[in-house]
Amino acid sequence: MTVTLADVAARARVSPATVSRVLNGNYPVASSTRERVLRAVDELDYVLNGPASSLAAATSDLVGILVNDIADPFFGIMAGAAQSEIGGPGDGSGRAGGEKLAVVCNTGGSPERELTYLTLLQRQRAAAVVLTGGALEDPAHQAAMAVKLARLADAGTRIVFCGRPPLPDTDAVAAALAFDNRGGARRLTEHLIALGHRRIGYVAGPLERTTTRHRLEGHREAMKAAGLYGDEESVTVHGPYDRSSGYDATLELLRREPGVTAVVAANDTVALGACAAVRDRGLRIPEDVSVAGFDDLPFSVDAVPALTTVRLPLFEAGARAGRLAMGKETPPPGGVATIGAELMVRGSTAAPAR
Amino acid sequence: MTVTLADVAARARVSPATVSRVLNGNYPVASSTRERVLRAVDELDYVLNGPASSLAAATSDLVGILVNDIADPFFGIMAGAAQSEIGGPGDGSGRAGGEKLAVVCNTGGSPERELTYLTLLQRQRAAAVVLTGGALEDPAHQAAMAVKLARLADAGTRIVFCGRPPLPDTDAVAAALAFDNRGGARRLTEHLIALGHRRIGYVAGPLERTTTRHRLEGHREAMKAAGLYGDEESVTVHGPYDRSSGYDATLELLRREPGVTAVVAANDTVALGACAAVRDRGLRIPEDVSVAGFDDLPFSVDAVPALTTVRLPLFEAGARAGRLAMGKETPPPGGVATIGAELMVRGSTAAPAR
DNA sequence: ACAGCCGTAGCAAGCGCTTTCTATGCGGTA
DNA sequence: TACCGCATAGAAAGCGCTTGCTACGGCTGT
Numbered sequence: 135m136t137v138t139l140a141d142v143a144a145r146a147r148v149s150p151a152t153v154s155r156v157l158n159g160n161y162p163v164a165s166s167t168r169e170r171v172l173r174a175v176d177e178l179d180y181v182l183n184g185p186a187s188s189l190a191a192a193t194s195d196l197v198g199i200l201v202n203d204i205a206d207p208f209f210g211i212m213a214g215a216a217q218s219e220i221g222g223p224g225d226g227s228g229r230a231g232g233e234k235l236a237v238v239c240n241t242g243g244s245p246e247r248e249l250t251y252l253t254l255l256q257r258q259r260a261a262a263v264v265l266t267g268g269a270l271e272d273p274a275h276q277a278a279m280a281v282k283l284a285r286l287a288d289a290g291t292r293i294v295f296c297g298r299p300p301l302p303d304t305d306a307v308a309a310a311l312a313f314d315n316r317g318g319a320r321r322l323t324e325h326l327i328a329l330g331h332r333r334i335g336y337v338a339g340p341l342e343r344t345t346t347r348h349r350l351e352g353h354r355e356a357m358k359a360a361g362l363y364g365d366e367e368s369v370t371v372h373g374p375y376d377r378s379s380g381y382d383a384t385l386e387l388l389r390r391e392p393g394v395t396a397v398v399a400a401n402d403t404v405a406l407g408a409c410a411a412v413r414d415r416g417l418r419i420p421e422d423v424s425v426a427g428f429d430d431l432p433f434s435v436d437a438v439p440a441l442t443t444v445r446l447p448l449f450e451a452g453a454r455a456g457r458l459a460m461g462k463e464t465p466p467p468g469g470v471a472t473i474g475a476e477l478m479v480r481g482s483t484a485a486p487a488r
Numbered sequence: 489m490t491v492t493l494a495d496v497a498a499r500a501r502v503s504p505a506t507v508s509r510v511l512n513g514n515y516p517v518a519s520s521t522r523e524r525v526l527r528a529v530d531e532l533d534y535v536l537n538g539p540a541s542s543l544a545a546a547t548s549d550l551v552g553i554l555v556n557d558i559a560d561p562f563f564g565i566m567a568g569a570a571q572s573e574i575g576g577p578g579d580g581s582g583r584a585g586g587e588k589l590a591v592v593c594n595t596g597g598s599p600e601r602e603l604t605y606l607t608l609l610q611r612q613r614a615a616a617v618v619l620t621g622g623a624l625e626d627p628a629h630q631a632a633m634a635v636k637l638a639r640l641a642d643a644g645t646r647i648v649f650c651g652r653p654p655l656p657d658t659d660a661v662a663a664a665l666a667f668d669n670r671g672g673a674r675r676l677t678e679h680l681i682a683l684g685h686r687r688i689g690y691v692a693g694p695l696e697r698t699t700t701r702h703r704l705e706g707h708r709e710a711m712k713a714a715g716l717y718g719d720e721e722s723v724t725v726h727g728p729y730d731r732s733s734g735y736d737a738t739l740e741l742l743r744r745e746p747g748v749t750a751v752v753a754a755n756d757t758v759a760l761g762a763c764a765a766v767r768d769r770g771l772r773i774p775e776d777v778s779v780a781g782f783d784d785l786p787f788s789v790d791a792v793p794a795l796t797t798v799r800l801p802l803f804e805a806g807a808r809a810g811r812l813a814m815g816k817e818t819p820p821p822g823g824v825a826t827i828g829a830e831l832m833v834r835g836s837t838a839a840p841a842r
Numbered sequence: 843a844c845a846g847c848c849g850t851a852g853c854a855a856g857c858g859c860t861t862t863c864t865a866t867g868c869g870g871t872a
Numbered sequence: 873t874a875c876c877g878c879a880t881a882g883a884a885a886g887c888g889c890t891t892g893c894t895a896c897g898g899c900t901g902t
Contacts, residue, residue, distance in 0.1 A: 138642060138887095138888060138889085139888065139889060139890095140888080140889095144825070148850065148851075148852085149852045149853075150852090150889075150890090151851075151852060151853080151854095151889095151890080151891075152850085152851060152852075154889065154890060155851090155883085155891090155892085158890085161850090161891090162849065163851085164849085164850065164851090167851080169848080170641075175637055179639070181607060181610050181611050182611050182888095182889085183543070183611070183613070183866065183887085183888050183889070184539070184542075184548075184611040184612040184613065185539040185540070185541075185542035185543040185612070185613060185887085185888085185889090186539075186540070186543045186857090186887070186889040187539075187888080187889055187890075188538075188539035188857095188889090189537070189539040189540045189543050189857050189858065189859085189887090189888080189889070189890090190856080190857055190888075190889040190890040190891085191857085191889075191891090192857070192890090194538075195540060203568070204558070204564045204567055204571070204592065205561055205564040205565040205567075205568045206564070207559055207560075207561060207564070210558045210559040210560065210561070210563075210564045211559040213559075213592075213594075214557065214558040214559045214594050217558070217593075217594045218594070218596075226602040229893055235591060235593070235608050235609075235612065236591075236593070236594075237589060237590075237591040237592070238567075238591070238592035239571075239590070240567075240568050240571045242572075253535060254589050255589075256535050257535050257536050257537070257538040258538040258539070258589065259537070259538065259539060285533070289490060290884090294864075326531075335727070377517070377786060377787075377790065390890090401892035406790040407785065407790070409790065413792075422822060432731060433731075433760060433787050436760040436763065436764055436791070437730065437790070437791075437792070438767075438791070438792035443618055446801065490855055492857095492858060492859085493858060493859060494859095502881075502882085503880090503881065503882045503883075504858085504859080505860080505861080505881075505882060505883080505884095506880090506881060506882075508859065508860060508861085509860090509861095509881090512860080515861090516879065516880065516881065517880075517881085518879085518881090521880080521881080536858090536859085537857085537858050537859070538861090539857085539858085539859090540857065540858035540859040540887090541858080541859055541860075542859090542887095543857090543858080543859070543860090543887050543888065543889085544858075544859040544860040544886080544887055545859075545861090545887085546860090546887070552872080568858095621876090634848095748868080
């Protein structure tokens, strides 16, 4: 049947223990022996039995990466970057230590799925878990998550938040890389205000998400500071992070408040929908209405006109999260690092026609 | 320490065997007993030890999905769709059977990584493997893949090709869902020819990939059929499937052959770069130069003008691949199904100015 | 020359689960 | 009443690996 450690041992005329030690490289083995074993492994095409190994060693080489939507490059970029650090193939290490398997899990933004995936990863005794994406701000869910994460940490699983603030009560068990959503959003709106915009529509993300809230807060901070804070509710529309939501919300916004001269979208994808809506209303960008996004996804520069947005270093953050998950990097002091967001001014924003 | 089956058994006053049977639901257990066990599981917050279970049962609930680039929505969409069928959370089944963990692995298009990931999955005794993305047409690599896949199949791993033709010599072990890249490309070019284009540039994908070759062949078939096949080499430029490649290649193309009135790109992302290049040369789309893509990714409709492209049912294909991987659907007769590609005519193509 | 070490290798006891085989108790049938 | 079969539960043998401990030479130190 399938080749086992014992088969290799027999062929190399050593004990199974020795083969295991050669394979794991965590115990001195004479080089002549090692060579003999390695040759046997090769000749027999031996592949380690992962479950058996995980069972005996009480650790596995799985690392889970939870994302809200794998089809969204926002997550794809972070996940890919994390995976490149986590290894599997190509981390050069060849053997020992590296060689982890990154598991990308799609929660679809659903809290239940998030928890279920954590259970699944707990079941697999995952070595680490990377959580990305804005968290739901529901106390019950947060409590459940905290409990689950505590249990995971307890079992030796490393926990990393990537691009999201740490959950309350998890600072002891997790490292966090949080994006400066608030600051980025503030600077974006300040830019618009500096251009002369006074009536600014906001197409927000889904309710009860930290990301949504922080970006909205940053926006309102800027508005308030400029003395423009008024009936914000009337120029804010919530919706999911997708294009059609941006389209619909913008249409609604323009209908409701024809005086709006700029639309800030929750992210670039939504902004694309907003652009389409503005255009379909027969308005020009940026002459009639300025549009801005968030994230600076690769396609944003190709929008016409190119999208003014806030650049989030997704790749860098993902890579760093991967390193934290692997224990290759020490966690930031206090467990939380805030990652800067950079304003990218492009063609989709301009001074309003007067 | 961590709760084991035995702990649950003790608490429910039954044997470990019974607990296992309740959890797996594959053996009759009196409902009163079952209930007692379930309660104990709950009270103790018991989580099955995956590795132990996999070891004993000689099967695991991991399903691998190999993709070339997880940051590319082309793959993200397929992977997400596959994952939604593969389950993990949310497949409704709650227990038994479902509950597989989909592992998305990023090969970066590298043949070595592809093989290494397969080994890693083999090591985990994966239940199934879904391979997406154009395959490298290198005989040595193909042979190595065939051997590896045969071994996997041998160990009971189900194998599914999604959006790519089956490897030679794997028809016996794998099911395949291949896109009609050739037909789609042909129809796209026919459309351009029908509009009156005669000199058509082609920005191809990377060399030695099935996808690249099939799309190129479809294009040339159409050209030949229209009697336009000439020095094709001079209007074809190869490059990776990314935006900057499309940009550079198109600039090169326009420089080399100013008479070109249309540019066909290997995919939508490349087409976006092509659009930017055309524009930066001071040319209008589609008045001066028509541009077309392939795949119909979500952002394509938002390009300005909207991109003429070929729609590939990525979601549907991914979902079907997931079902095949789960054994929920019977493989197509002959092991291979070809999935149609639909021409989407939009604003980026028009009759050439005469 | 002998004790003590160091460098290697083997033994064997699990890791926590699944599953075959066996045991038990019950109702139904002759 | 005695026997058989069915439904249900338990005992126990692994699954293939890791690792603590033991064993065994050959060196070194005195």
